[in-house]
Amino acid sequence: MGTSPWIVSDDLWERIEPLLPGKERRVRHPGRKPLPDRQVLCGILFVLHTGIQWEYLPKELGFGSSMTCWRRLRDWNEAGVWQQMHEVLLAELNAAARLDWSRAVVDFSHVRANKRGDRTGPSPVDRGRAGSKHHLITDGHGTPLAVILTGGNRNDVTQLMPLIDAIPPIRGRVGHPRRKPDSLFADRGYDHDIYRDQVRQRRIVPAIARRGTLHGTGLGTYRWVVERSFAWLHGFKRLRIRWERRADIHDAFLKRACYLITHRQLRVLR
Structure with missing residues (x-):
């Protein structure tokens, strides 16, 4: 049985985890522990693959709240994570003479x-x-x-x-x-x-x-x-x-899709 397409594979996670910006927690009154980035990524991928509206994102699948996923999609896009990930994968394809x-x-x-x-x-x-x-x-x-x-x-x-x-x-x-x-x-x-x-x-x-x-x-x-x-x-x-409504959010989805397609191209080599 195949893995759900919104599950972040170990191979993909190894590449993207170093690119995610760290977030310092307050020593005093740290508040609730934030949801792990990998689970949030799965939630964002779920929306990208299924087209579901944010408010209907199923919490029972462990994605956390829809606003958590939306905010991190926005923040990671502003930090250039999706573009950096795409460039990393393009460099790997280039090294393999596959561009x-x-x-x-x-x-x-x-x-x-x-x-x-x-x-x-x-x-x-x-x-x-x-x-x-x-x-x-x-x-x-x-x-x-x-x-x-x-x-x-x-x-x-x-x-x-x-x-x-x-x-x-x-x-x-x-x-x-x-x-x-x-x-x-x-x-x-x-x-x-x-x-x-x-x-x-x-x-x-x-x-x-x-x-x-x-x-x-x-x-x-x-x-x-x-x-x-x-x-x-x-x-x-x-x-x-x-x-x-916000162009940067749609642009973030576009860039995510591009690096996922590039990752598929890389997997063909293996």
Whole structure:
């Protein structure tokens, strides 16, 4: 029988525990002993996987209160824990020569934002309803390198350069950390010569489909990996609809999902 996906494995816990910020307890009047971080992580994962609302988080599973899980998700995101964890796992993949630097692929996905909030906007593909966009860049294998959250009315091409710049310096190999692919693949939504020139200025070869050209250019042979990555992202039910008014909380879920996908890629090597 398989383990529940919200259970934090020993392998994952060994990597993330050193990144969690310590919290000093008061010597006098220390109060109630805080819930162990590992149990809280399981609670956050439960919400991410099932999409359940915070107030319905089942205490009988040992996750503690919903507010405890919410606060630590917020605090750990502010401390950069999720980003650091993602970079640790990317470095391990890089050390194993399992990151394909020959190309990167970008795309976006729209999600409805039922409660509106920061970084939402009227979506042109959803009859003007409030929504957000997940902008993703992956390596040639579909491993997430960076993700950005914007309002649903933001033009996709405006996030092309921020996505490239959001790729962290990835260690794991001899020499300087790497953060640039050799080429960049994108669909017609990113067709603009100004941005092609900006990509070239970063010494990256742009392979961006042009509007008005016939389908069958062959770019889809390489671009399908980012679509598969979005399917993996939205396999986490909490990311299919944005329920959070606060952008930083939804962004924290996004980053958690990215490092979990990266961890799966690492487990394939074993």
